[in-house]
Amino acid sequence: MPKITIVTVTFNAQRYIERTINSVQEQDYKNIEYIIIDGASTDDTIKKIKNKNVKLNLISEKDNGIYDAMNKGIINATGDWIFFLNAGDIFYSKNTISTLVKELNQKIDILYGDIVLVDEAMQNKQYLMASGIENASIQPPFWHQGMLIKISLHINRLYDLRYKSCSDYDFMMYCVTNNFICKYINLPFAYYLEGGESTTNIYKNRLEGIAIASKYIDIDLLPTNFFFSDFIENHAEKCNLNINILRNKFGKNIRNLEVLLKEIKNKYNKIAIYGCGTITNLIAPYLGNQLIIIADKNHQTINTKLPLCAPKKLKEYEFDTIIISQIGQEQQISTYLVNELGVELNKITSLDSVVLDLNSIARNTISKIKKGEDFEVGICTQKQLESEVYKKWISYFKQNPSRLHRKYWEFAFISEALSKRHLLQKGYKGLGFAVGEEPLASTFCSFNVEVLATDLNYEEAQKQGWTDTNEHAKELDQINIRNICDKEKFKNLCSFKSLDMNNIPDDLINFDFIWSACALEHLGSITKGENFIYDSLKCLKPGGIAVHTTEYNFSSNTDTIETGATVLFRKKDIERIVQKLQEMGHEVEKINYEGGDMPIDKYIDLPPYLEDNHIKLLLDKYVITSIGLIIRKKL
Template identity: 30%
Template structure:
């Protein structure tokens, strides 16, 4: 039986760390080495961990240089063949998930990854995120979250530990290296591995921009591709500000301009901007018959709106007059163009950014 080392980095993590610990020690898989690396917490984190000292194989509490330094310490201590990182506010979704993942490894597989559940502090419904990723995805800045990734330890021995100089994207960089050089030995499993809280360092606006700049450099170094991720992030923020001003000052939504052309609007994508668009459409009196999302596991979105996949869209076009693409990145432009080519002769297709820009003029 293959041993797996689960590494959890903590720092002032008293709010959630016990749930994290329990999700690990309740696993049915027997060959688990549980390592907790604490950054010298000042709250009750150490006391909580000590309550489970019989279940924690290695516990270190000392000052560190951030989460990637803590991850590196965990790797150095690890004796398992497989390495997995579970943050201190995340948890494994079921008691059998490690067993399921470990059964997916064989001698030809170096890395296994799956899906995650995104948990929000503001009580909005959790979202599932995950799919099979390609090198082209990585070159555009997309990757599975580290909470979904299981890697053989020799990958770190071969390609190196985390770069401690990165504030935000050290996990993206390691995954990008592993995928680039071991793509044929990676395996995607369509299972939810862990739930993680949205709202960490990479969710703060300032650090998001820093992260985008870091990611641009990683992409350029690894794939020799120039990306403008930070510029897009800053531009998105400006568009959201204009959107908010229109709502607050004019009491109108950005979809107000669609009244002459549409009554029933579908939204492509199901992340945060989709929620904004739904509320905007409701404010303006539009119907939202369904959401289009190729990777959402549920058949019902919030507000009891059905979710369909793009492959079903042709059969449902009679229910809508318009499609708004809600994706924030440049992929949104590509998808808008693709949808226009396929369905533009039957329905109006717009990117949400076009609506904001039209509302400005």
């Protein structure tokens, strides 16, 4: 039974510390070492810790920031694994640690998962998935509160104290780029209290993140990085600058900023800077004693130990060059320095004057990265059918990417939901219901997922007419009919079982995910489809994911087809299902019921239905389309 060290870092946290201690105390895993590193709090934090009368190691002394305190926790830890649960954060459940320990083995260096962002009152909750190592170049791969780290790794790689708000990101990128074994588990680890260093100093945090990202990722990928794109967008808005010009200026060679500053240091002995903002705070340490003065119009209100003066006082200082640190405003500031302050033009240096050009990067990189192209949970729309996500998956299915069809949207919706949750990889097991000849089972096997594909027994399917429409699978070969997955791999990974969705066997358990595409509506009634959703959750592990798509009555929330071979779920039916699932303790992704406003969204297909441009159609007297649900089983 491995020893788990839990470290809580505090400073003046009297409002939050008790609930964090209670959360640790309530864990049902017993081999826990608890360390609290306090930064010499001046409120009642220490008093409240001592009043709890809990076995823990308390260290209270001044530190040099949160990462210095965390390093103290690492150095004092005697466990095999370490988890940081800072003041205000609490574990997701009483069995979080015991659940995580079951996933550990000697090969793993980091076990990571998801978190839930909460406010102080625990009223507003937002589920945040880990981005994962495959997306490390775009955004931090793990949540700081969603990592269980092998202590032998962390003691040899402490947090870099040069970084004040993103040193954990630096540690993550070091681990990913050095191929440490990182395993994802599809569970939330903790409730993370909104706030803290990184959220209260967003501007500086983003700039620091850029500096870190530039150490680890290719220069061509940097403009797609979250820290870069968010910084540029915020800086452009703050300074009323053109975002594309600013992106090109700042992104030209940030990766080599340290090298460029060394070149400036070698060329000039005495250096001044114009502007005391986040960029100056980043570059000043590199300049060291060669930095003579910083000129800023707001010098009287800036709290810093750096040498400051009013711009008009610059003439009192002798310098060889003055660096303009305010990216995007070089022209205006140069004019001001020359015309108003009498600075010689050849003494002015801007950080974009010695860097490479990256105009080849796509024009809308930032807006795309910011907004993303994820499928919204809800109704099929033309916008989603024209997205890169849809094109990616329909290509996997060996279909024409220009084919805009709601059924292929359903397949893409399910695939993307599972892919985003890192479930399409070796070591995970999926269960598909009523698979027919759909491409999902074979696609998932191509990602090395172990799949059990099920469908109605052949005799019953004949009676219901499914065998006449090529929408039923009798045997395994039919499921890989498109040869999406290598035949030998498919044979090893996929198995087949006849199954009635209205009567799921109790021995189908411990799957990481389950899915059904366009099946709920064919179980005989809305009630039977609804009951299937509830009953099928028994097949999942705690925290497992269920993804279902079905027919949605877009035209009426009152009248519908409630019984028969094909039923139509109304908005109120979906809302009732969601409410009941939540009452049972499960989580349901928020659903967008908007039907889109693009041309094909407004087109109603009539029988005989089209092979393409098929989003909404008329069935009986109702306009219908497809809708998707994503459910996470309670722990």
